Amino acid sequence: MASTPFVAPPRLFPNQRLSCAIPFSFSTPLIPCKLNPKPITLSCKNRYNQRSSFSRICASMADQVSTQTLNPKNVQIFDNGEDLSVALAKYTADLSQKCVGKRGTFSVVFSGGSLFNSLKKLVEPPYVDSVDWAKWHVFWLDERVVLKDHADSNYKLAYDNFLSKVPIPPGQVYAINDTLSAEGAADDYEACLKHLVEAKVLDLSTTTGFPRFDLLLVGMGPDGHVASLFPGHHLLSENQRWVTFIKDSPKPPPERITFTCPVINSASNIAMVITGSSKAEPVRRALGGDDENTDLLPVQMVAPKEGETTWFLDKGAASKL
Numbered sequence: 001m002a003s004t005p006f007v008a009p010p011r012l013f014p015n016q017r018l019s020c021a022i023p024f025s026f027s028t029p030l031i032p033c034k035l036n037p038k039p040i041t042l043s044c045k046n047r048y049n050q051r052s053s054f055s056r057i058c059a060s061m062a063d064q065v066s067t068q069t070l071n072p073k074n075v076q077i078f079d080n081g082e083d084l085s086v087a088l089a090k091y092t093a094d095l096s097q098k099c100v101g102k103r104g105t106f107s108v109v110f111s112g113g114s115l116f117n118s119l120k121k122l123v124e125p126p127y128v129d130s131v132d133w134a135k136w137h138v139f140w141l142d143e144r145v146v147l148k149d150h151a152d153s154n155y156k157l158a159y160d161n162f163l164s165k166v167p168i169p170p171g172q173v174y175a176i177n178d179t180l181s182a183e184g185a186a187d188d189y190e191a192c193l194k195h196l197v198e199a200k201v202l203d204l205s206t207t208t209g210f211p212r213f214d215l216l217l218v219g220m221g222p223d224g225h226v227a228s229l230f231p232g233h234h235l236l237s238e239n240q241r242w243v244t245f246i247k248d249s250p251k252p253p254p255e256r257i258t259f260t261c262p263v264i265n266s267a268s269n270i271a272m273v274i275t276g277s278s279k280a281e282p283v284r285r286a287l288g289g290d291d292e293n294t295d296l297l298p299v300q301m302v303a304p305k306e307g308e309t310t311w312f313l314d315k316g317a318a319s320k321l
């Protein structure tokens, strides 16, 4: 794509919604890209998928093949965050190109936290000029119930570090309605997704009946939470709603909205983007197997029914594997 000047949205933090989407599953090659400084690449399944020993899984090539066919989990481990960011940029740009080529759109779901540090190479050359940003439709996996210009807002984080740097049409950026309560914002976001399904902008998974996004970019907290689904919280068992709310989040701020587990597990592709040694134990529990705990961590429940999960870890996050 030719480099076009970015036209700022009409308002700094517009309450945007409208059109979008696409679904289908494609296998990301595990061959490191030219720029990619050769990550360690593993393929495995976690306990949620009834697998127990990481070493056994990695020992068997045949097992890897059947694992990839059934419900693949590709694990890439990088020396540092910089190398991870290079690989994540290529992965995302390649996926965008495939999805746009297939259906004409690319539906991407952002988390908050340190994700945008890991995405920084995607908004630099060559990708800032080559990705077909006009085809992107952007959603949030979870959002804090604060105004969009508040320091805690995941929208603001995404805007400052990503959206302000690339020409995604503002009408294809689906921020929450920040004038509503947590309950109201969750209802409103779910209604927005349902409208997009009716408008054939988003597809439903034929397997689960929940919306199927092209790519979820998922961070994880040191406690193993993903989205705003926290360990031991009753929201983990929500299986009807697409979007729900929490008012007692153990991580501040307390009021948030979040996609539910079935929506997460209906995605075509999930990138688990995890850095730092403080995350090593939940990563081990998710990928290492042999977990004696009876309660699954939220990260252990990430198991897309039809899609593919790719793990982008730095050495710290992978240090207990």
Ligand SMILES: O=C(O)[C@H](O)[C@@H](O)[C@H](O)[C@H](O)COP(=O)(O)O
Pocket (backbone or CB within 6 Å): 111, 112, 113, 114, 115, 142, 143, 144, 154, 218, 219, 220, 221, 222, 225, 226, 227, 228, 251
């Ligand atoms: O709103 C939030 O709090 C985030 O969406 C949250 O789910 C985040 O993704 C993880 O906590 C990881 O955050 P870090 O990468 O900063 O550890």
